[in-house]
Amino acid sequence: xxxxxxxxxxxxxxxxxxxxxxxxxxxxxxxxxxxxxxxxxxxxxxxxxxxxxxxxxxxxxxxxxxxxxxxxxxxxxxxxxxxxxxxxxxxxxxxxxxxxxxxxxxxxxxxxxxxxxxxxxxxxxxxxxxxxxxxxxxxxxxxxxxxxxxxxxxxxxxxxxxxxxxxxxxxxxxxxxxxxxxxxxxxxxxxxxxxxxxxxxxxxxxxxxxxxxxxxxxxxxxxxxxxxxxxxxxxxxxxxxxxxxxxxxxxxxxxxxxxxxxxxxxxxxxxxxxxxxxxxxxxxxxxxxxxxxxxxxxxxxxxxxxxxxxxxxxxxxxxxxxxxxxxxxxxxxxxxxxxxxxxxxxxxxxxxxxxxxxxxxxxxxxxxxxxxxxxxxxxxxxxxxxxxxxxxxxxxxxxxxxxxxxxxxxxxxxxxxxxxxxxxxxxxxxxxxxxx
Numbered sequence: 544x545x546x547x548x549x550x551x552x553x554x555x556x557x558x559x560x561x562x563x564x565x566x567x568x569x570x571x572x573x574x575x576x577x578x579x580x581x582x583x584x585x586x587x588x589x590x591x592x593x594x595x596x597x598x599x600x601x602x603x604x605x606x607x608x609x610x611x612x613x614x615x616x617x618x619x620x621x622x623x624x625x626x627x628x629x630x631x632x633x634x635x636x637x638x639x640x641x642x643x644x645x646x647x648x649x650x651x652x653x654x655x656x657x658x659x660x661x662x663x664x665x666x667x668x669x670x671x672x673x674x675x676x677x678x679x680x681x682x683x684x685x686x687x688x689x690x691x692x693x694x695x696x697x698x699x700x701x702x703x704x705x706x707x708x709x710x711x712x713x714x715x716x717x718x719x720x721x722x723x724x725x726x727x728x729x730x731x732x733x734x735x736x737x738x739x740x741x742x743x744x745x746x747x748x749x750x751x752x753x754x755x756x757x758x759x760x761x762x763x764x765x766x767x768x769x770x771x772x773x774x775x776x777x778x779x780x781x782x783x784x785x786x787x788x789x790x791x792x793x794x795x796x797x798x799x800x801x802x803x804x805x806x807x808x809x810x811x812x813x814x815x816x817x818x819x820x821x822x823x824x825x826x827x828x829x830x831x832x833x834x835x836x837x838x839x840x841x842x843x844x845x846x847x848x849x850x851x852x853x854x855x856x857x858x859x860x861x862x863x864x865x866x867x868x869x870x871x872x873x874x875x876x877x878x879x880x881x882x883x884x885x886x887x888x889x890x891x892x893x894x895x896x897x898x899x900x901x902x903x904x905x906x907x908x909x910x911x912x913x914x915x916x917x918x919x920x921x922x923x924x925x926x927x928x929x930x931x932x933x934x935x936x937x938x939x940x941x942x943x944x945x946x947x948x949x950x951x952x953x954x955x956x957x958x959x960x961x962x963x964x965x966x967x968x969x970x971x972x973x974x975x976x977x978x979x
Contacts, residue, residue: 554624557634563620567831570596570603570616573626575832579819579891581605581615583630585677588638590890592819594909596826599807599916602817604629604677610685611678616826629678689791695725697760697976698784698797700768700919702728703735704745705955705969706803707754709944712973713801714759724760724977725795727786729767735805736913736956739828741853742845744962765789771800771919773948781950782923801944801952801976802920803969806913806961809934811841811867813884816909820892824850824910828857835905839895841865841884842910848874850910862904865897915957924948933959944972952976 550565554572563572570593573581580590581603593603596616603615606627615626628635656671657663696717699706710726717723732738733755737745746754755762763786770785780796787793808823810816824840827833828850838859840851848871851864864879871879887907888894894903914935917927925946927936937959944952954972955965 552620552622554620554622554626556626557628561626564831565620567620568616569605569607569618569620569624569626571830571832572620573615574830574834579834580628580635581819582628583635583638584817585630588630589817590635590819591817592891594810594817594821594826595808595823596830597808597823600810606678609682611681690794691791692794692796693725694780694796695723696797697724697799697801698782698795699724699726699801699803699973699976700771700784701735701803701805701955701957702726702730702733702755702762702764703803703805703955703965704737704751705805705960705965705972706735706801707733707751707758708966708969709801709803709952709954709973709976710758710760710762711754712970713977714973716974716977717760724758725797726758726760726762727766727768727784728762728764731764733762733764736825739825739853740856741825741828741849742962743849745965763788763793766793768804768919771802771923773923797950799950799952799976799979801954801972802938802957803953803955803972804916804919804957806915806935806956808909809911809914811884811909811911813886815887815892816884818887818890818892820889820905821887821907821909824854824908825913827859827906827908828853833858836860837862837904838906838908839863839865839897839902839904840908840910841867841895842908843867843912844871846912847879847910848872848877850908851877851879854908863895863897863902865895912961913956915959917957920946920948920951920953920957923951925951925953930959935959940968940972942971943975944968945975 552563554561561576579592582591591602594600598614598617604612605615607613631638657667699710713724734751767787769787772783774780774783782797782800784795808825839862864877866881882897886896894901912934915937917936917938920938925948926939938953940953940958944954952972954969960968
């Protein structure tokens with residue numbers, strides 16, 4: 544035992560004791576223990592396991608210490624924590640409603656089920672109502688939490704490379720102002736995707752640390768922006784920023800807001816991609832545990848090459864690297880082939896069918912460009928549009944990161960810019976936001 548206490552803690556899942564490492568999320572602890580089915584899908588009750596491992600996909604919702612539908616990949620495991628799988632009568636491994644696939648081989652349209660009879664239609668509607676939704680009400684009411692109201696000239700959401708560059712650029716203009724730059728980051732340390740060391744164009748850990756130390760403003764870690772609103776109250780300021788911190792809530796009244804929230808990993812449209820054992824490549828790189836030893840990596844372009852190399856550095860054996868298109872950076876060190884995945888097989892996945900061949904593996908990693916997280920900006924009216932090259936809906940900005948909302952700026956991947964371009968966009972947006 545070291546001075547910080549034992550590194551092994553114990554949680555439980557459905558009454559079964561599970562060993563976890565201190566610092567694990569619940570998802571990491573369960574995957575480390577070989578548990579891959581976290582929940583069942585709402586309609587067909589098919590097995591589901593974590594995909595993105597970053598809190599975006601919702602495939603790891605679990606009841607934890609009596610609170611329903613928490614993201615297991617975002618909850619830190621603590622000694623004695625009680626975890627329960629949801630949406631699975633008689634247990635996640637023996638869910639009787641998984642028979643829906645057998646009973647309705649052509650699909651289940653519950654909107655028209657038994658509507659030929661008024662009585663049977665009412666019965667079907669009542670059954671659908673009882674099966675709808677996720678989880679049950681909490682065991683007990685949540686205790687009131689502390690709340691605080693603050694003001695800031697500029698709030699920057701996201702302390703990845705773009706957010707750090709923006710904060711540094713804005714700091715000089717606002718450092719003398721009361722409540723100048725306030726940088727929010729939901730993770731326990733700044734750096735965002737750069738900490739994964741996937742993209743060589745991004746700063747390394749030492750450079751990130753230097754950027755954070757050089758900031759003029761205030762940095763709030765473990766602080767997640769959960770809402771952005773135009774301020775129509777009598778309080779002076781253009782925006783209201785709702786922030787969830789551990790054990791309390793924070794409401795910020797801001798003159799200007801800059802979002803640099805990055806992107807979210809995306810799956811691919813092939814049969815079985817939603818099975819346990821298919822994960823986002825970036826999620827596997829960040830995961831403290833490993834999901835077996837042998838991976839098949841599927842994706843496109845630079846993201847495929849960078850993620851495959853990062854996974855290999857982590858210790859995975861790459862059975863095959865499948866490129867969906869013809870274009871990818873030179874990578875003689877990787878077994879890349881152009882092909883299309885047809886079906887993931889097993890529960891959890893133990894093979895991937897590619898063309899006429901079957902590749903055996905412990906898991907499948909999907910390496911597609913993260914889709915821009917535009918929702919925070921879109922919620923207050925910022926324009927976003929589909930860009931095929933980006934693979935999502937980036938926030939529309941001008942050369943200074945200004946959006947269609949006068950007090951809102953955006954930078955980095957959420958504005959469609961990754962790699963070194965994310966840093967440049969952060970600097971430009973930070974300077975403009977600092978000037979007002």
